[in-house]
Amino acid sequence: MRRLTETGPGLDDDALRTALAAPAAEDTGPGPWVRVVFIASADGAATLDGRAGGLGSPADQRLLSLSRHDADVVLVGAGTIRAEGYEGALLSEEDRRRRAEAGGPADPPVAVVSGSLDLDPASAFFTAAPVRPWILTSRAALAAEPERAAALAARADVLAVGEEHVDPQTVVATLHARGARVVHCEGGPRLFGSLAAAGLVDEVHLTVAPLLAGPAAGRVLTGEDGPGLPARLQLVQVLHDDGMLFLRLHHERHASPGPDPTP
Template identity: 55%
Template sequence: MTDEVRRLGAMFAATDDEITDWYTVPRRADRWLRVNFIASLDGAATHDGRSAGLGTPADKRVFGLLRRLADVILIGAGTVRAEGYGGQLLDDAGRAWREERGLPPHPVVAVVSARLDLDPDSPLFSAAPVRPLVLTTRQAPAERRAALAEVSDVLDSGGTAVDTRLMRELLAERGLRQVHCEGGPHLLGTLIEEGTVDELCLTLSPRLEGGTARRITDGGRITPTGMTLAHVLTGDDGTLLLRYVRAQTVS
């Protein structure tokens, strides 16, 4: 199994620079929220409770390249607990790529958590190459807020629930305009409901999972949102990497 990736119908495998170019937003100064998920062919978002269990070499390669483009990597607290985050999220080549283009070597990591159910001693904070952000609510528990404020910048993004529209404003004020969201399903449901998704990168893993695994969205009101297919990439193992951008109108 290889990590070769090509455009659908292309004769030659793509280079890292070509793939990165295909996903680059035309103007970095624009605010842009990209969401990245993987699912099985029958719609499961996890294998054994983790999205990483569905990963393929092609998906992992593109996933790493998308992180290079981000000002901030956005993650829901549940995904942090389930998947495990901490330390360097980019490899040496990715950090060098960013520095060559005048970007900080590592994106900021921002965690969305209304209840602040996060361990301040976890590698997410203790091994972070850049001080993380925690996006929470004004009613979050005071003791947890104080503990997390020692290891991160805690920002209020709503009263009783995180408002993702306000969240985007707060990130942009810090110069974090290119947002790469890595889950989870509850956060995606909120982003869809509040109309803050600009792009969905969806990998279809070439497998049937069965069972009762979650979808890539969980919660939030039904909010039909038109999307336009930007491109399709394929891996030699049958992986499909779909890129959709937000349409102007819903038909």
């Protein structure tokens, strides 16, 4: 056991991009790499006053923005879209420029998981989106809400990823079939829970905020157990700034001796 010290210079954006990047495809195999990004209070709460952003800080927002730099798709639950907004471009102008210069799309699409299609096609999420969003839902929801599905299809690609319910295996397979290797998921807790229960999470970025939120707030992972839980994770990196801890963990199936996780 060792102390986490504050010696050495701070990391600039280039160093953080390298520190946050998904492993190369040749190191992980041909399938997708599912990265889940979350923030929690010191007592395990996922939100403060109903929003994850209430737990954050400028450093956390900087890291969240930079962590999207290599995303092929940003996967988000509909509840998170409604609570947090997600209007307009999610990447900085610098990251958008770098992606375009590398020959890829400047902006990754946002894929929204919604079991009920409870989304407003006139909201700024759709009208200000730099690229056409994707909506992932069930065939049952499409059959139950044909008018809403048609209205959303005018603004987004609407995809069935399950019969009665959204199936996480089909979600990830569909994203991969559409060209996404790095699936960057930002929650919410139910989506995180379904991916984890199915054994689909390869990497977790967890920010621990120095705050006690109290018992009313929910946890970062909710839902039902599944064959993927419990899952052991390997700590591969620790960053800290202004009292906040930023942990990067890989699923044990990707475990390796690796370097010292402290910067």
